[in-house]
Amino acid sequence: MTKRVIFHDLVTLEQASEVLYKFAKPLGEEEVDISQAYGRVLARDVVAPVDVPPFDRSTVDGYAVVAESTYGASELTPVDLKLVGRVDAGGWPEGEVRGGEAYEVATGAPLPRGANAVVMVEYTQERGGVVRIFRSAAPGENVMSAGSDISAGEVVLRRCARLTAREVGVLAALGIRRVPVVKRPRVGIISTGNELEPPGSELGPGKLYDVNSYSLAAAVAEAGGVPVLYGIVRDEEASYREAITRALSETDVVLISGGTSAGVADLTYRVLGELGDVLFHGVMVRPGKPTLAATVGGKVVVGLPGYPSSALMIFHTVVRPFLLRLQCLEPAPPATYRARLAYGVEGAKGRRALYPVVLIARAGGYRAYPLYAESGAISVLARADGYIVIPENVEFMTEGEEVDVFLFEKYKPAELYFIGSHDPHLDAVLAKRNVKTVYVGSMGGLMALRRGEADIAGTHMLDTETGIYNVPFVQRLGIKNAVVIGLYKREQGLIVQRGNPKGVRGVEDLLREDVVYVNRPRGTGTRALLDIQLAKLAERLGTSFEELTRRIRGYTYEVRTHTAVAAAVAQGRADVGLGVRYAAELYGLDFIPVGWEEYDLVARREALDKALEIVEEALRELPRGYQRYEMSGRIKWEG
Template sequence: MRTVEEHLAEILAGVPVPEPLDLALLEAAGTVLAEPVTAPVPLPPFDNSAMDGYAVVAADIAGATDASPVELPVVGDIAAGDAGVEAITGGLAARIMTGAPLPAGADAVIPVEWTDGGVRAVRVFRAAPPGNYIRRAGEDVIAGEVVAAAGARLTAARLGMVAAVGRASVRVRPKPRVVVLSTGSELREPGSELAPGQIWDSNSFMLTAAVTEAGGVGYRQATVGDDPAEVLRTLEDVLARADAVVTSGGVSMGARDVVKEVLTGVGSVAFHKVRMRPGKPQGFGLLHGTPVFTLPGNPVSAYVSFQVFVRPALRAMQGLPPEALPTVSAVLTADLRSPAGIRHYQRGTLSETRGHPTVAPADRQGSHQLGALAGADALIVLPEDVEAVPAGAHVEVMRLPS
């Protein structure tokens, strides 16, 4: 058997990284930037008002109080996007809206709440220092500043920032298109009636959602039975619309392990036993240049295999570091045992005790027991050389996507 690291290294050496392309902003949402984005101008590009109110000279209202307000003539209105009044002099005021450019000569903005709201003349009831409620040019971003770095994922906030500096499109690494396929003649679509011996397919739904969590675009293919010709034909068909293919089922040592049967020796696809539980039977290779990940059929095995092998590969295809799930050291709340010589991924639930992470193992750890996985938020990682870990010991824990 090979180690987890050996199998992952082979995968990362084999997956291609698609060339960057230019996409319009909304099409680029969620992708990874292939180049830095810089600001061509400062933001804001001009001094502007942070409030609806009046642009004034601060010295004119230095003595304003409720008992002794200062009255100033209002020379005009300045709306956002409209220069309106370009300048004022001492002894005058201009009504100004939030975001409107500050007129030359003014050095403070008085909120309308501090006034009587006058149109031709305004009475001001509070003094204010110079700079009051003024957004200065460049106080957010200076010209030439990098506002989104290469390798950053375009989240909603970053996308807004890129739009704010005037970019209509960006150069990005595209999201990998991943087709997910479950095999097995016993599988039926959720919502259909079950005959004896049949089960509803869960893996393809789970893995398609996991692709999305990893930053890819998942496409679920309808389940395929155990007919070798049908499986091979389906795989050939989906390659036209896939940057990667993930299958589940049919990769072990059984007489009906159809994925292994039809892909052995095809392209560079090869099958191995990996020193891990769950998920010992694994396969990977390129089929007509497209990466194909063949995962076990038991639901927990398929999910753990995805997080350990497929997720890092999809990150690499997006130009990101091929990292596994984030980890934390936590105190174990119960004794655990593990077979010698394998890396064991056990489901658990993270919490905090007196400010320190703790992890409670799930009661059920069978590779077919999806209910325990659905209730878990972590995988407890027990190394190959560990056979027993007592409660109170520190263990490495992988945080599952929330």
């Protein structure tokens, strides 16, 4: 039986990077055609073989002259010069220019011998072989002399420079066709796990699509490397060893995702330990603790966590800088913004925590809105603008505390920030705009609006005391400078499998032992609606609400969106969940109506016009399970 691997002597992120840097030697050079040079890195200094331009040339259409012949020329006292020739761009002048003479030249054309200036055609008049000059010219005016841009023998580009459009233009101007560049590292990518299937295949029970092969390949390409995919390797030692050996023989660096933690089925640590030398196993960071690195035959192998978000975070912080150094590039620190935390977050108890955040631009500065997600979630990185770092010795960072946000890429503020309850129809409307969406439930959205992070919050909270939706909660939270806009009613109901095989008729069936429920998180309007129904049921049965919910299998099983509820039912992980009809029909499930609820938008006054535009678009064509009500498109409350 394989022994469980235990992590010893965890290293810091800095130590992990330094270990890899020791092996970051450029991989040699090659020549590429200039048409393929963009994005590559120069392997040698480029010394100009010619002058640029290679001859004195005119920068305008006009007349080449001896400047001294034009002195004193003006509108009132023009100077007449004899026209002695013409030359176009690409031609070569015959003869020369002396005092009292002019030579017609086109933009880019070479200057004839003797000329030292060009008078723009706008200040001349030609008639009968005579050019009348209405403005004097200074020596060198409108002339680019040979070598004035680049002189022959000058070092124009330095080794290790990344070639952009500007540098490629310089190379072309010098007549260089073959460009010496640093070899790009070929990076082998292996995904491990019996649960993985390639995208495009049909998922069986317990299976997941292989995310890491493709996300890491894109990350390698962004870092200038050449990704080589070796597909999925099952948790079986012979095939595992064969895949690693093949990748090592064909590439310069190997990335393996999965198989690095302390589980008994994990093979990476053991196999790499037998093939070469393990450099470290375990990093004091969350996510990404099980990261390891080894050398086999002088080549670096990095074992990344299997969870997609963990794998990408470690790639971004450790592997990418290593790949850049292999290409003679010094890793630049990520751009940072100083921001204040939207709400408090916990540290990782002795490990450094990397926390994805949305960066929200506000008049008084920036807010960092943490996106909580399990390390297996990939969508959080797609929605995040960057991440914050919580040091190892910090247990908790409080709301309003200043933090550095390290950006994943160039930051572009959103037009609007929508935080609140998820609605499938509204989500499709928002996707057409430059709107950053964060789905945290109705109450989470209202709190974000009160703190100032949200421009618009979506909410559907029923106040049991007044029977009114949404407005009482906005008032109780003391949200100022805001407007509640009626949007539409949504039909909520129990989502069950096609044909309703469990015979579910209402919430009372959730108490059955053979029924598994899937719930929405606390603070969502759907959860509140369910709890209202359950409270009434508990009263009828003469029991407490707490005792009743303990009897429901899956009451504590929570998912983030209505479509996630439908997915859980469709895949058989649950028998029933409460959600909107739209989600049930999206997954081809049956729907048992519970009632209609009012889903509204709460907007800051500054965002009112844009919020009304969104409301108008959302109401234009409503799918089944949605309907207008008397306040649709109207302001229900102003504060």
